[in-house]
Amino acid sequence: MPTQIELVDLSIGYGHQPLLEGISLSIRKGEFWGIVGPNGAGKSTLVKTILGILKPLRGRIEKADTLTFGYVPQRNTLDDIFPVTALDVVLMGRYPARGIRRIRAEDRGLAYDYLEKVGASSIAGKLFCSLSGGQKQRVLIARALALKPDVLVLDEPMDGMDIAGEADIMELILKLRKDLGCTLLMVTHSLHLMATYGEKLILIRPEARRIEYGEVTRLLTRDKLREIYNLDLEVHNWHEHRVVLMRGSLKRNSET
Amino acid sequence: MEYLLHIPLIKDILLAESNGMTFWEALPILRNGILACMVAAILSSYLGVYVILRRIVFVSAALSQISSLGIALSFLISNRLAGSGGFSGHGESESFFTFQGGMSLIFACIAAGLIALQLQERRLTRESILGILYTVPAGLVLLILDRTAKDAHEIENVLFGNAVFVSTSQLLFLILISLVVLFLHGLFYKQFIFTAFDADTARAAGLKTRRFNQLLFLTLAVAISISISSIGALPVFAFMILPSASALLITHRLRTAFAVAVVFGFGSALVGFYLSFLFSLPTGPTMLAIAALCLMPGLLSVILGV
Structure with missing residues (x-):
């Protein structure tokens, strides 16, 4: 599949303070990318920069002028x-x-x-x-x-929903992607959904102001998640699915 | 127009007397004032819907005060120049564009431009900045009033709309500007609404949201300053808030809200002006009182939960 969006040495953030630096990656047509990371890591800032809502502090975004985005913002931002x-x-x-x-x-x-x-x-x-x-x-x-849209961008679409609602929306998104053949970028906190449905992942490491990206299977590992979230997490393979289990805070566990 | 005197109810209204003069007899003197109030009310009420929806009531309050400061300063400057043998820029000017109007417009446009930039200061909230832009000009206006004792009454009339006397050229200018503003708002209605409701998505979809934001603020500034120069600051601010708030309380459709706001604004200007004549009341506050009455249906609907 051809490259639709190319991020080249991108620094993003507000004012002059970069939240994330050195972002370089290619997004190809039809791919499903999840963007995960702790609160305040810069997930929404990254999608807003890709969408052209925010200007990059450095670097550039290469895409066709005719490329159209369908943005689904966090619904609580609407008055x-x-x-x-x-x-x-x-x-x-x-x-x-x-x-x-x-x-x-x-x-x-x-x-x-x-x-x-x-x-x-x-x-x-x-x-x-x-x-x-x-x-x-x-x-x-x-x-x-x-x-x-050529690219559907969703910012925490399942935020604040129960599991049934979450599953409904996720199924809908996957169905639409299949029907329309569009590229999907989704900011989410839901690691288990990304583990189940995601293909590619952008994992934000706020302390290093860096991202890691690649196949979900490569990135969604116990060690990486423990490091980023400071949580005692386990990742298992179960009937061709990856399952993320949370056992508690690493800090608390180490204290007890 | 004489035929109006043959319609029973309208005849009674037109021939009502105050201070030995019927409304019909006073009409030639009051005509420009009534028309100016109605035009300014329509314009302000329409824009007021955006003011309420975008939660920028403080912006319009600040713009009103800054416009008023422009007017007060124009009195001060022309006073000083007249004192030193210069010119007099106020009074019963018949020119198309008065010195007062110009100063009010310039001040409001500069302020709107600055506000639209959404200047951020980490230690001050946006509300605080707007509060400063409201109180400082308000204080300065009072200081200027003190220094221009000769014109104090005239300035108060302008600012509070106590007596609305508008020259024909001023009225035509108000009508022209109102038509331009309303035309722009009709033309870019969709863009203004999308930007107001969800600026991020609108921008991601390719709309120039910053430009539409600036245009909204600019049209607000122009509407406020031109209306203030004609009918006074207090009624303009009232028309910007009360009819649109009433409309948004009783309607559940955006286009209907704009229409209802305009009808309420127009109605309160007309009725308010008439009652101020009839009972010899100051015009601006009377129109404001009638506009406030328009809130009743909305408040009732809130209380009854309709």
Whole structure:
């Protein structure tokens, strides 16, 4: 598969203070990349830099000008004060294509189709602020799809969900990826999901201001996770799946 | 227009008397003022929806104060120049663009430009910076009022909209600017909404969110300063907050909220102006009171949980 995005010696962060440095990697069409690391490590900053929301402090991002991103932000960053329906939110995905021209019936039809694709057509007329976390997530994914993305970027899509909700959203994301053939970048805290479904991984090591990247099977190991999270973790292979088990904090264990 | 006097209810309204003069007789004098209030109310109420949704009430308050400072300074400067045999830039000016209006516009635009840059200082929150931009100009206006005792009453009238007398050229300028601002907002409605609701996603999708942000702040600054020069700071701030807050409380659709806000703003300007004539009340505060009444349906809907 051809390279879609090339990160070349990238330094990222806010102001002049780099959070991460020396990031160089290639993302190929159709790959599924997970981005994991502790809180505040720079996961969201990395995706926002790739998306062009933040400017890199150093280095460059090479990609085709025509490459389109479908971004699904953390849903708690959206203000519930806006009186917009689920359909209105998905329609926003059609705004860039429309420019200053009016939204037409065909745009509404498309927005409906995308809501249907994510199993949320029944809530099209409901206020976005009144939806549950899982429903909001589906609507935001539908909006990202309305942008007809080459790359779907999700920032902690399963955050704050129960296991059933988590599994629902993950299955949906994988189904969409299969149907649309788009590249997937997903920031997540869920190591077990990445262990089960992920292919490639960016592992952020905040103390070293560096990333490690590569195959999930190579990176999701007991020693690496212990080092990064300071947790007593175990990684096992079980029926062709990798399973991450947490036994507790290393600090606490060493104290007892 | 004479036919209005044959419609029963309207006839009673138009022929109501105050200080020995009917509203109908006073209309030729009041016409520009009424129209200016209605236009400024429509413009402010429309933009007010963004002010509430983007939680930038303090920005519009700061812009109002900075605009007012521009007006007060214009009085001070023209006063000094007149004292030294220079020119007089205020009073019943018939020019299309007054010195007061110009100063108010320049001050507000510079402030809006700075605010839109979203200057960050680690030890000061954004609210604190806006608080400073509100209180310092407010204090300076009072100091200037003290130094220009001769014009103090006139400045107070301008700032609080106590008596709204607008020249025809000033009214035309207000209408022209309002049309331009509303045209830009109609043209870029989608971009403004997407940027306001989810700037990161809009930017990732290729929208120039920073530019639209600056345009929103600039149109706010222009609308505030032009309206203040015509009808006063207090009513403009009231029109920016009250009708849009009422509209957002009673509607569940964004486009409806804009429409309801405009109707509330327009209505409170019209009714407020009329009542201020009828009961010899200061115009700005009366319009503000009526705009505040528009909050009632929204508050009721909150209390009743509708």
